[in-house]
Amino acid sequence: xxxxxxxxxxxxxxxxxxxxxxxxxxxxxxxxxxxxxxxxxxxxxxxxxxxxxxxxxxxxxxxxxxxxxxxxxxxxxxxxxxxxxxxxxxxxxxxxxxxxxxxxxxxxxxxxxxxxxxxxxxxxxxxxxxxxxxxxxxxxxxxxxxxxxxxxxxxxxxxxxxxxxxxxxxxxxxxxxxxxxxxxxxxxxxxxxxxxxxxxxxxxxxxxxxxxxxxxxxxxxxxxxxxxxxxxxxxxxxxxxxxxxxxxxxxxxxxxxxxxxxxxxxxxxxxxxxxxxxxxxxxxxxxxxxxxxxxxxxxxxxxxxxxxxxxxxxxxxxxxxxxxxxxxxxxxxxxxxxxxxxxxxxxxxxxxxxxxxxxxxxxxxxxxxxxxxxxxxxxxxxxxxxxxxxxxx
Numbered sequence: 001x002x003x004x005x006x007x008x009x010x011x012x013x014x015x016x017x018x019x020x021x022x023x024x025x026x027x028x029x030x031x032x033x034x035x036x037x038x039x040x041x042x043x044x045x046x047x048x049x050x051x052x053x054x055x056x057x058x059x060x061x062x063x064x065x066x067x068x069x070x071x072x073x074x075x076x077x078x079x080x081x082x083x084x085x086x087x088x089x090x091x092x093x094x095x096x097x098x099x100x101x102x103x104x105x106x107x108x109x110x111x112x113x114x115x116x117x118x119x120x121x122x123x124x125x126x127x128x129x130x131x132x133x134x135x136x137x138x139x140x141x142x143x144x145x146x147x148x149x150x151x152x153x154x155x156x157x158x159x160x161x162x163x164x165x166x167x168x169x170x171x172x173x174x175x176x177x178x179x180x181x182x183x184x185x186x187x188x189x190x191x192x193x194x195x196x197x198x199x200x201x202x203x204x205x206x207x208x209x210x211x212x213x214x215x216x217x218x219x220x221x222x223x224x225x226x227x228x229x230x231x232x233x234x235x236x237x238x239x240x241x242x243x244x245x246x247x248x249x250x251x252x253x254x255x256x257x258x259x260x261x262x263x264x265x266x267x268x269x270x271x272x273x274x275x276x277x278x279x280x281x282x283x284x285x286x287x288x289x290x291x292x293x294x295x296x297x298x299x300x301x302x303x304x305x306x307x308x309x310x311x312x313x314x315x316x317x318x319x320x321x322x323x324x325x326x327x328x329x330x331x332x333x334x335x336x337x338x339x340x341x342x343x344x345x346x347x348x349x350x351x352x353x354x355x356x357x358x359x360x361x362x363x364x365x366x367x368x369x370x371x372x373x374x375x376x377x378x379x380x381x382x383x384x385x386x387x388x389x390x391x392x393x
Contacts, residue, residue, distance in 0.1 A: 027051045128164050322377050
């Protein structure tokens with residue numbers, strides 16, 4: 001299988017059995033019959049493994065690393081997957097290099113690492129030179145030793161800056177430093193960090209992987225069997241396990257990821273073009289725009305540029321009027337689903353963005369309808385009073 005669509009539809013499925021379902025239902029079991037030696041049993045206790053996880057893990061590994069063997073480990077959320085890498089691989093006295101502008105909850109993990117004695121260095125995502133220097137530097141104050149881990153998030157959420165994965169992986173590996181990439185926004189169809197030199201690809205599968213906004217899910221993929229074993233032990237020890245029903249739903253949703261990602265790609269570019277025409281929009285970002293600051297790097301390493309468009313309206317009130325006027329775009333957090341969402345990111349705190357900063361995640365609706373909705377909401381937001389209630393179409 002070479003095509004993304006064929007791979008997505010077939011990934012992780014068992015061999016066909018006469019009169020059996022093409023995709024078996026979830027295995028709802030806390031324990032399994034366990035004759036013989038537990039050390040060689042594929043399944044024993046539910047915290048250690050589940051056949052439904054296995055199917056999803058095989059599917060994710062096929063998408064993240066087509067043609068080369070890889071090992072995926074699923075988790076109940078993207079933050080659980082993130083924590084498994086950052087707290088499962090790092091020890092007191094070691095050093096980690098993290099982006100200063102990535103997903104806001106990463107800052108909480110960063111604080112936790114510092115509390116546990118891990119040295120943390122940070123640099124902006126779009127500063128490849130500084131990230132490479134920090135990853136290759138073999139001293140941390142008076143402590144010798146290269147960083148244990150370089151964590152990248154590209155494109156970054158919510159600012160959409162990008163970094164050169166291959167360049168940074170080469171710099172890090174020269175000192176024996178592991179490289180992990182948060183691939184949530186790009187998706188495995190848009191970017192394959194393992195092919196670009198990363199050791200681990202990490203993502204929130206709650207977003208585009210599942211695509212329907214009804215599952216919390218995270219995963220880690222690596223081609224290194226020993227690294228995968230460490231991550232699995234962390235999952236078993238902490239009990240950060242995914243329910244079989246959630247795993248089954250995600251695997252079912254995965255079959256349409258190629259259709260959704262392609263539609264979102266074209267929709268995002270259409271919406272970005274409409275936003276560019278608006279006089280009150282500044283700071284427009286989308287890696288697929290030819291004049292975007294990150295486009296040249298993104299074009300080298302991404303196969304699709306993602307569904308998120310970010311921009312800035314004049315102030316908080318203006319952004320809130322815009323969101324209230326939208327009819328097809330839900331005022332909600334998260335991204336990557338079939339329904340478009342948008343939010344004023346400043347309402348959460350923690351992101352270094354202006355009060356009027358909007359993150360708009362484009363779904364799979366008809367592009368003409370989305371563009372019309374955005375244009376109408378922008379026009380309505382220019383008035384002093386909100387144009388009324390949402391919901392009519």
